[in-house]
Amino acid sequence: MHTLPESPALAVGWTLQYEFMFYSIIAMLMAFSARKMNTFIVCYAAIVLVAVLFLSSKFSSMSQYITMVQLIGSPMMIEFLLGMTLYRLNSDNIFLPKWVAVTFGLAAIPLLLLIETQDWFPNFAGQFYRPIVWGAIAFVIVWSALSLEGIIKTNKFFELLGDASFSLYLVHWLLLPWVAHFYDVLGLYDELGILGSVIVYFSIA
Incomplete structure (x- = not known):
């Protein structure tokens, strides 16, 4: 990209x-x-x-x-x-009608998974596949969310995560390779397993 x-x-x-x-x-x-x-x-x-x-x-x-x-x-x-x-x-x-926004919002991710796993659009649009297919679905998700603003109560925790998301994105690139390094050195993959590792990474995030 x-x-x-x-x-x-x-x-x-x-x-x-x-x-x-x-x-x-x-x-x-x-x-x-x-x-x-x-x-x-x-x-x-x-x-x-x-x-x-x-x-x-x-x-x-x-x-x-x-x-x-x-x-x-x-x-x-x-x-x-x-x-x-x-x-x-x-x-x-x-905005979209409430029922349309809810339907689109819930169906968007499963639809994307079906498109990708079933290869519904092979060789479609070349390098523009992502902005056309993924972009269209992302467009629907965001438009649905905007259409439901004021109807669904805002969750303060998720709002905080959204505000911090880009800063976290920049920091993760510097931090996570070091975490992976210490995992290798200390053999934590075997000690903690997948669930323990998910908890550790989520806590650091």
């Missing part, structure tokens, strides 16, 4: 590179007086499409000299488009 020639110093920071490019595009559009959400969505989609077409053309070898094109044309950038669309729906109070 990482398309740049070199990774950042902190490897998990590769996701921030895509975020930086996304916000740079938004800043550029604002500099050209874009203000309405629909304008941002359409222009952003057009910019990503141009980059994708460029990377698929006979001039794609030139992208090694313009690394930002590799980022903009990455399938990952489509997921930002899905996020912008969700924001548009949410800001305009366009």
Whole structure:
């Protein structure tokens, strides 16, 4: 998924590179007086499409000299488009009916498991399989959750985990290899077993 020639110093920071490019595009559009959400969505989609077409053309070898094109044309950038669309729906109070949101919310993960285990879409969309198939299901999950806000009471513990999730994600990359090292040195895999290891890792997290 990482398309740049070199990774950042902190490897998990590769996701921030895509975020930086996304916000740079938004800043550029604002500099050209874009203000309405629909304008941002359409222009952003057009910019990503141009980059994708460029990377698929006979001039794609030139992208090694313009690394930002590799980022903009990455399938990952489509997921930002899905996020912008969700924001548009949410800001305009366009929500799913409660029963639809609950049904979609409960069915989404089993549906994804069926799609993957049964290989329902073999060779579909190439490198864009993830943002189209996984992205569509993630879109439905988040839209369902937004549609149920205020209806289902917020759990403070899960809210705390959500707020801390990205910080934990950055720290885990540094911490967990050391935990695995001490597991090997001390032979803790045999001592604690799978359940004990799950408890240890969850406690550290």
